[in-house]
Amino acid sequence: MRILGIDPGLTRCGVSILEVEVGTTRKKNVLFCKALTTDKRLPQPARLTYLFDKISGIIDEFQPGIVAIERPFLTTHNPDTGMGTAQVVGLVMVLAQKSKMKIALYTPAEVKLAVTGNGAADKLQIQKAMQRLLKLPDLPKPADAADSLAIALTSVLKPNLDIRLKTFQGGKQGGKGGMTPAQALWAKTLASKNKNGRPM
Amino acid sequence: MRILGIDPGLTRCGVSILEVEVGTTRKKNVLFCKALTTDKRLPQPARLTYLFDKISGIIDEFQPGIVAIERPFLTTHNPDTGMGTAQVVGLVMVLAQKSKMKIALYTPAEVKLAVTGNGAADKLQIQKAMQRLLKLPDLPKPADAADSLAIALTSVLKPNLDIRLKTFQGGKQGGKGGMTPAQALWAKTLASKNKNGRPM
Numbered sequence: 001m002r003i004l005g006i007d008p009g010l011t012r013c014g015v016s017i018l019e020v021e022v023g024t025t026r027k028k029n030v031l032f033c034k035a036l037t038t039d040k041r042l043p044q045p046a047r048l049t050y051l052f053d054k055i056s057g058i059i060d061e062f063q064p065g066i067v068a069i070e071r072p073f074l075t076t077h078n079p080d081t082g083m084g085t086a087q088v089v090g091l092v093m094v095l096a097q098k099s100k101m102k103i104a105l106y107t108p109a110e111v112k113l114a115v116t117g118n119g120a121a122d123k124l125q126i127q128k129a130m131q132r133l134l135k136l137p138d139l140p141k142p143a144d145a146a147d148s149l150a151i152a153l154t155s156v157l158k159p160n161l162d163i164r165l166k167t168f169q170g171g172k173q174g175g176k177g178g179m180t181p182a183q184a185l186w187a188k189t190l191a192s193k194n195k196n197g198r199p200m
Numbered sequence: 201m202r203i204l205g206i207d208p209g210l211t212r213c214g215v216s217i218l219e220v221e222v223g224t225t226r227k228k229n230v231l232f233c234k235a236l237t238t239d240k241r242l243p244q245p246a247r248l249t250y251l252f253d254k255i256s257g258i259i260d261e262f263q264p265g266i267v268a269i270e271r272p273f274l275t276t277h278n279p280d281t282g283m284g285t286a287q288v289v290g291l292v293m294v295l296a297q298k299s300k301m302k303i304a305l306y307t308p309a310e311v312k313l314a315v316t317g318n319g320a321a322d323k324l325q326i327q328k329a330m331q332r333l334l335k336l337p338d339l340p341k342p343a344d345a346a347d348s349l350a351i352a353l354t355s356v357l358k359p360n361l362d363i364r365l366k367t368f369q370g371g372k373q374g375g376k377g378g379m380t381p382a383q384a385l386w387a388k389t390l391a392s393k394n395k396n397g398r399p400m
Contacts, residue, residue, distance in 0.1 A: 045293035045303055052294050072283070083272070086283040087290025093245035094252050094291060103245055 002031070002064040004101070005152025006055075006092050007144050008072060010044070010084030012037050013051055014148030017062045018134075020156055028134055028153075031062060035144040044084070052091045059099050067096045068155035070147070071105040104155045111147070114154040126150050202231070202264040204301070205352025206255070206292050207344050208272060210244070210284030212237050213251055214348030217262045218334075220356055228334055228353075231262060235344040244284070252291045259299050267296045268355035270347070271305040304355045311347070314354040326350050 001022050007014030017032035036054050038047035069092055072085040096103050106114075113119040116129045123143040130140050130149045140146040201222050207214030217232035236254050238247035269292055272285040296303050306314075313319040316329045323343040330340050330349045340346040 043303075045297040048290050049294045049297040083286040086286045087293075090248050090287025090290050091294065093287075094249045097245040097249040103243075 001066070002062055003152040003155055004055075004059065004062070004064040004067040004096075005148040005150070005155075006067060006069045006089075007147040007151055008070060008085050008088040008092065009144065010038060010047055010051070010081070010088055011040060012142075012144045013055075013088055014142075014144035014146070014151075015055060015058060016145065016148040016152050017058065017064060018149060018152040018156075028156075030134055030136065030140075030149060032058060033140055033145045033149055035142050035148075047084075048087055048091060051088055052095070055092060056095055059095055059101075063099075064101060066102045066104065066155055067092060068104045068106065068151045069093075070111060070151050071107050073107075106151060106154050106158070110158065111150050111154045114157045115150045123147070201266065202262055203352040203355055204255075204259065204262070204264040204267040204296075205348040205350070205355075206267060206269045206289075207347040207351055208270060208285050208288040208292065209344065210238060210247055210251070210281070210288055211240060212342075212344045213255075213288055214344035214346070214351075215255060215258060216345065216348040216352050217258065217264060218349060218352040218356075228356075230334055230336065230340075230349065232258060233340055233345045233349055235342050235348075247284075248287055248291060251288055252295070255292060256295050259295055259301075263299075264301060266302045266304065266355055267292060268304045268306065268351045269293075270311060270351050271307050273307075304359070306351060306354050306358070310358065311350050311354045314357045315350045323347070 001020050003018045003020065005014070005016040005018060013036045015032065015034055015036055016030065019029040019031050021027040036051055038050055069089055072082060072089055093103060109119040112121040112126065115121075115133065116125050118125070121129070123146070127139050127141070127143060127146040130136065130146050130153070131138070133153065134140075134149065140149055201220050203218045203220065205214070205216040205218060213236045215232065215234055215236055216230065219229040219231050221227040236251055238250055269289055272282060272289055293303060309319040312321040312326065315321075315333065316325050318325070321329070323346070327339050327341070327343060327346040330336065330346050330353070331338070333353065334340075334349065340349055
């Protein structure tokens with residue numbers, strides 16, 4: 001099984017392909033890990049199209065069955081950045097839909113918690129966790145690329161595909177009723193970390 | 201010259217094709233005017249892909265040279281709506297880039313002011329203005345479709361393609377230095393309306 005990990009961004013977009021042995025989920029190979037970059041001085045349509053074509057090419061080459069995407073947050077502090085990031089997510093969704101891939105969305109805190117045990121881990125901690133967990137000879141660089149690996153790995157560790165998608169759509173979850181036992185445990189873990197005052 | 205007008209939205213997306221005689225810009229024909237809709241209960245990737253394919257088909261059929269899009273605003277009040285709208289704009293940008301179309305972006309107030317003379321016009325006023333200006337036998341419906349016609353028409357009345365694009369990208373304008381006389385007058389008009397307390 002191959003997972004496409006996306007750390008979305010218009011200026012820097014982390015993209016990884018993680019291969020996981022079906023059944024065991026123990027042996028993992030990093031087939032691709034890179035940050036795609038676009039020049040801020042170029043018009044936005046050209047930048048979006050560059051990313052669209054590059055990611056489309058990576059999907060064609062590696063044929064992943066799942067895409068794991070970091071869920072963007074809206075911020076009024078820097079609205080253009082948030083909008084660009086949301087647009088990259090939209091493009092990836094269309095590419096995934098056309099390739100019949102499953103789609104998982106995770107918040108930054110979920111990714112950090114899943115791969116380091118700390119929902120507030122910094123970028124270097126993520127990079128070190130990726131090197132250790134995926135037995136890489138070197139620290140994966142740059143940080144955006146390492147983040148996209150962490151996002152792909154999160155979908156292996158916490159494969160709550162449907163629930164993430166529903167949350168992203170703004171649909172109501174209907175409490176714990178719709179969760180599997182694993183999902184309910186995960187939700188409880190998130191809630192308990194919040195109570196301890198750790199930023200999620 | 202054919203102009204694709206887009207009133208972006210994930211649930212309702214107004215799409216028009218306005219044909220304008222080159223040179224005179226007097227004779228105008230409405231070749232297409234419709235609101236594309238997607239079901240809120242469907243997954244977001246399916247909804248985005250539906251709009252992507254539909255708009256792609258309309259571009260293939262009518263071969264417009266320009267696309268005029270209403271510029272989305274980020275709001276924390278309803279972030280999912282703002283994100284969906286931004287994503288639709290991103291998809292249209294990629295389609296426009298791939299078809300080598302020119303791209304114009306306008307705020308809702310710019311569109312309202314351009315077609316009615318009132319930056320705070322309501323939906324019915326926009327519909328009536330479209331019927332009158334484009335000599336339509338009936339009021340164009342629904343409102344989102346009429347809005348997309350108004351957006352297309354704005355690009356004829358206020359063809360500041362480059363400046364709109366730069367603004368959207370978050371780039372700095374460098375004051376009035378980079379504007380044509382018409383653009384400077386337009387900017388002055390917008391500013392004076394604001395001073396009078398009229399909502400822009």
